[in-house]
Amino acid sequence: MNATSTARSGSGPNGREVVVTGIGLALPGVGTYGDLLGPLPGEGGFDPATGLVGRELRHKDRASRLALRAAEFALHDAGLTDADAMFTGAADSTAVLVSTNWGNADSVCEAVDTIATAGVTGLSPLGLPQTSSNVIAGWVAIRYRLRGPNLTVSNGVTSGLDAVAWARNLITAGRAEAAVVVGVEPGNHVVTKILGEQSTDAAVAVVLEPADAAASRGARPSATIAGYARSRNLAEALASTGATEGGPVGLWLTDGTESAGAGAGRLLAAMRRIDLESQLGPLSGALGVLQCATAAAHLASGAAGNVLATVGGPRHDATAALLLTPPPPALRPSMQERGQHP
Known part of the structure; x- marks a missing residue:
């Protein structure tokens, strides 16, 4: 890409x-x-x-x-x-x-x-x-x-x-x-x-x-992959995923290095943010996939709004953004049914 x-x-x-x-x-x-x-x-x-x-x-x-x-x-x-x-x-x-x-x-x-x-x-x-x-x-x-x-x-x-x-x-x-x-x-x-x-x-x-x-097959999805972009900056990436014009975003998963443009800044200001690396330490290639898992947890809990995951920024060669939305209503899981490992 x-x-x-x-x-x-x-x-x-x-x-x-x-x-x-x-x-x-x-x-x-x-x-x-x-x-x-x-x-x-x-x-x-x-x-x-x-x-x-x-x-x-x-x-x-x-x-x-x-x-x-x-x-x-x-x-x-x-x-x-x-x-x-x-x-x-x-x-x-x-x-x-x-x-x-x-x-x-x-x-x-x-x-x-x-x-x-x-x-x-x-x-x-x-x-x-x-x-x-x-x-x-x-x-x-x-x-x-x-x-x-x-x-x-x-x-x-x-x-x-x-x-x-x-x-x-x-x-x-x-x-x-x-x-x-x-x-x-x-x-x-x-x-x-x-x-x-x-x-x-x-x-x-x-x-x-x-x-x-x-x-x-009767599976219970927790999230839909709705949009993705890899671009020069966060504002461009957000626009390309549809986050700036789609439904409300309730959670922003960030790596703490972002620098948004004016329009994107207004969108992001109202969101709840989670920076996983600030809690877990360096995650590198694991971070984006872990953000996807966190987004699924948010959506499966029934919390309002879509989820935006972003990585990269001015200190990196690119910014990537992934927009996740709830699965079709008939397929949504209960958190009590999910997340437990053998």
Whole structure:
């Protein structure tokens, strides 16, 4: 997507609206996605010490293990796994999209260090696959035998929202019947050294499906992806999503770096704001997907207004904005039915 790409409508050429049907979190201190609306509990939730172990998680980098857990919870939440945690949807046409900027940097650095000290013969055949830029998406697809489009977005601050938009585009273009979108960043010494501050273990996954397909299988969507734009500044992005001329926006999910124009400023002034990074620490590629999960929590709670998620600003090369609206009334869930993970 270039710096002026937009997607205004919730439906594509085939007339299908795309909705969020499942959410999964592997995020310390956050038990359910309703917690994201704040204040955050700060304790409980996902425990990496116990949650990232197990036979099927062996020989995988930390980001891949976090992503697999988040995907597991999201697919369960969407009702797309059976009692044995096997995928029950259309595997041939389900896409996997991962947003990460630092995901396997530790594996790459480790491989480079090994080559420098022991040569290529010192590399482990079990560790070398972890240096692939698409390894996280690959592991999610392998685990659930998903054979649809498979890709990783490493697009800086806008990466998470870009990944959600790409997933929606794949569905509306008929390239996929569903998509698992994962935003993940590991908390390790390599990322901490790059950022100059303690990094955050964070993984979140959302399942996207066409609204008609979700209805046919009795799923309960929590949000509709209504508009998206990636542009030079926030005012342009908001106009392109339809946020400035559509229904009222009740919640603005921001990364704290925005600088709106005069018209956009009036629109945003009346909104409730949540800055997830101010509470959870650096989220990088996981942020946009986590914003999508937070938007779904707001809409599923029955709160008034649409939700706007934005990232980027003057200090970055672009700004991305995603507008989410309530799902069709007949499909709306109850918060008591959603957000609990096995």
